[in-house]
Structures are given as structure tokens and as C-alpha cells.
Amino acid sequence: MDTISNRQLTLLRKLQKKKYREREQLFLVEGERAVEQVIQNGTVQVTHLFWDENQQLWKRPGWSERAGQLLSAKIDPQSFREITDTDNPQGILALCEMPPEVALDELSDKQGVVVATDRIQDPGNLGTILRSAAWFGVQGLLLGKGTVDLFNPKVVRSTAGATGTIPFVNVNLEQTLSFFEEKGWQVLLLDTSEHAESLRTVEAAPQTIVVIGNEANGVDPSLMAGRNRRVVEIPHPQKEKQVESLNASIALSIALYALSGQT
Missing domain, CATH: 3.30.1330.30 (Ribosomal protein L30/S12)
Structure with missing residues (x-):
């Protein structure tokens, strides 16, 4: 050799x-x-x-x-x-x-779930998000500005070989969510804000985007407003919370599991 x-x-x-x-x-x-x-x-x-x-x-x-x-x-x-x-x-x-980015028009014509990341900064989190998305058959990834590079070595290692299995595109998330809404997509923003609905009450539409926000600050408030957007949270099973919130990648995995039985 x-x-x-x-x-x-x-x-x-x-x-x-x-x-x-x-x-x-x-x-x-x-x-x-x-x-x-x-x-x-x-x-x-x-x-x-x-x-x-x-x-x-x-x-x-x-x-x-x-x-x-x-x-x-x-x-x-x-x-x-x-x-x-x-x-x-x-x-x-x-x-x-490096695989090429998918065209938004092509991705918006698909049926199923697309995951959008809003300023996910931890490589391990993004890698796990991609790995979970591949497991649940997600149709594509919208990588918002401020999200760590998908091909960062730590991200790639965390995907356990899932890198390249899902179409992806780096986007301005605010503009892109509006574009998908105009195409009839439902947008679910995972967040623990005051007016968030329980994920248990949400029915997945044939075309659904799930947005997962920054590890420390959650989903950017500027993304909350939209004609077909709903802020949802994973309900806590106990009356008193022992921790403030779930890890971003774990929260997304739970949401994808919950939605997978509906699509």
C-alpha cells in the first residue's frame, strides 16, 4: 500500500x-x-x-x-x-x-416531514438531529443561519454514518418558512413559550416542518408569526419539573416519534 x-x-x-x-x-x-x-x-x-x-x-x-x-x-x-x-x-x-444542496422547489414538492434548525450550535446536537431525522424518514433539512456546519468533523462523527442520507439546504429560515407556508406546509415550532400547545393535541399535516431552536434561547421570536405556524411543546409528565428543558436533539427525536404515527 x-x-x-x-x-x-x-x-x-x-x-x-x-x-x-x-x-x-x-x-x-x-x-x-x-x-x-x-x-x-x-x-x-x-x-x-x-x-x-x-x-x-x-x-x-x-x-x-x-x-x-x-x-x-x-x-x-x-x-x-x-x-x-x-x-x-x-x-x-x-x-x-460533499453532496450538493437540494433546491427549495424540489423539497417543497415532497410529502412528509422536514426538519428546520434555528441556530443549533453544538456539533453533537446537529449530528444527533440528522441521525434521528434519518431514522424517522425525514424528507429534508433546512439549516438556518447560525447553525453549525453540517460537515464539521464533530457533526459527521455524531451522525454515526447518516451524513448524506437526507437532502439539505442552508437557508434564511424566516424567508424559507414563508415560502413553504405559501406552498401549503404546516410549520410546528418546538418551544416552551407561554402560549405553546401540547404536542399531544397536534395532528401532522401531509406536509409538516418541525423547527428546533437554539440550545440556550429556543426558537427566535421573529419566526413565531406566520399564517400556518403553531408553537408546540412536549408536555411534562409530572406536575413539578426537575429540569428546565430537554436537550434540543432529544426534543426533536420525541417530536418526530410523536408525528411518525400520524403521517
């Missing part, structure tokens, strides 16, 4: 930064489980596999076949640690082409 070139190593280091990912339209997937899942999904083009030369995963059953199918190169352990995002790298990286 060839050793990684200096040019390739420089590229992998640069891909830790968003501006280079956007310029090159490339991103990294790290770890055995995530890389295998991305390859199996087939929705993202894997261009190269890179291996920690000490761990030698390419010699193991299963991975030896992958190493023969895709362009591969080994990396010395120190350099491998420098370009990975974990304390204990698993010995494999996949270099992938």
Missing part, C-alpha cells in the same frame, strides 16, 4: 476548517462504523480511504476488500492523530465528496 503524499496530507489537515471544506467540496468521515455505513448507504461518494499504518485495519477481513476497491494510502500514527477529531482514532478515514 502506498504512503500518503505531502499534498494529500496538507489537504486533509485543511479540511478541519469550514472554508476549505466549502472550497474543495470535500469532507472527512472517521471511524470504522461510520465509514462502513457511509459506504453501504451509497449516497456519498467516497474518493479515498486513509489508514493508520500502525493499526493496519486494511489487513483485516472486510476492510481488505474495501482497500482493494477504493484508492487507499497509509499515514504515520502522529500525522493520523493530527488530522482526526478523537483522542483515540480508530485507524481509518474516508475522504468524501
Whole structure:
């Protein structure tokens, strides 16, 4: 097996930064489980596999076949640690082409649920949101301004291989919600504001957007007003709350589960 070139190593280091990912339209997937899942999904083009030369995963059953199918190169352990995002790298990286954003017209013609993120800043939260959305068959992701980059290494790792499985587009959320409303979409904003309705009372429309807000501040008040928008909350099962609110990704998962039996 060839050793990684200096040019390739420089590229992998640069891909830790968003501006280079956007310029090159490339991103990294790290770890055995995530890389295998991305390859199996087939929705993202894997261009190269890179291996920690000490761990030698390419010699193991299963991975030896992958190493023969895709362009591969080994990396010395120190350099491998420098370009990975974990304390204990698993010995494999996949270099992938970034899928193109979906057109709003195309997404608005679909039936089902679309998830919109309003300034989700924690990479782990966004990764889990994508993973849950893939599980429940969400039709698309509207990534509002202020949301962490979908191809941030921490986000990609948190998706457990679901990256690329759902159409996505980066948007001005206020304008985009209005656009979808004009197309007949119902908008549900997950929030614990004073006038929020219980999620139990909500029926999913054939076309429904679920908006999940910022971890600290919830949904931006400017998004609350709209002709087909409803502010909803997950009802607390006890009279006295032991915690103030749910984690954003967990709240979305509960909402998607609740709506999945109605669509």
C-alpha cells in the first residue's frame, strides 16, 4: 500500500476548517462504523480511504476488500492523530465528496416531514438531529443561519454514518418558512413559550416542518408569526419539573416519534 503524499496530507489537515471544506467540496468521515455505513448507504461518494499504518485495519477481513476497491494510502500514527477529531482514532478515514444542496422547489414538492434548525450550535446536537431525522424518514433539512456546519468533523462523527442520507439546504429560515407556508406546509415550532400547545393535541399535516431552536434561547421570536405556524411543546409528565428543558436533539427525536404515527 502506498504512503500518503505531502499534498494529500496538507489537504486533509485543511479540511478541519469550514472554508476549505466549502472550497474543495470535500469532507472527512472517521471511524470504522461510520465509514462502513457511509459506504453501504451509497449516497456519498467516497474518493479515498486513509489508514493508520500502525493499526493496519486494511489487513483485516472486510476492510481488505474495501482497500482493494477504493484508492487507499497509509499515514504515520502522529500525522493520523493530527488530522482526526478523537483522542483515540480508530485507524481509518474516508475522504468524501460533499453532496450538493437540494433546491427549495424540489423539497417543497415532497410529502412528509422536514426538519428546520434555528441556530443549533453544538456539533453533537446537529449530528444527533440528522441521525434521528434519518431514522424517522425525514424528507429534508433546512439549516438556518447560525447553525453549525453540517460537515464539521464533530457533526459527521455524531451522525454515526447518516451524513448524506437526507437532502439539505442552508437557508434564511424566516424567508424559507414563508415560502413553504405559501406552498401549503404546516410549520410546528418546538418551544416552551407561554402560549405553546401540547404536542399531544397536534395532528401532522401531509406536509409538516418541525423547527428546533437554539440550545440556550429556543426558537427566535421573529419566526413565531406566520399564517400556518403553531408553537408546540412536549408536555411534562409530572406536575413539578426537575429540569428546565430537554436537550434540543432529544426534543426533536420525541417530536418526530410523536408525528411518525400520524403521517
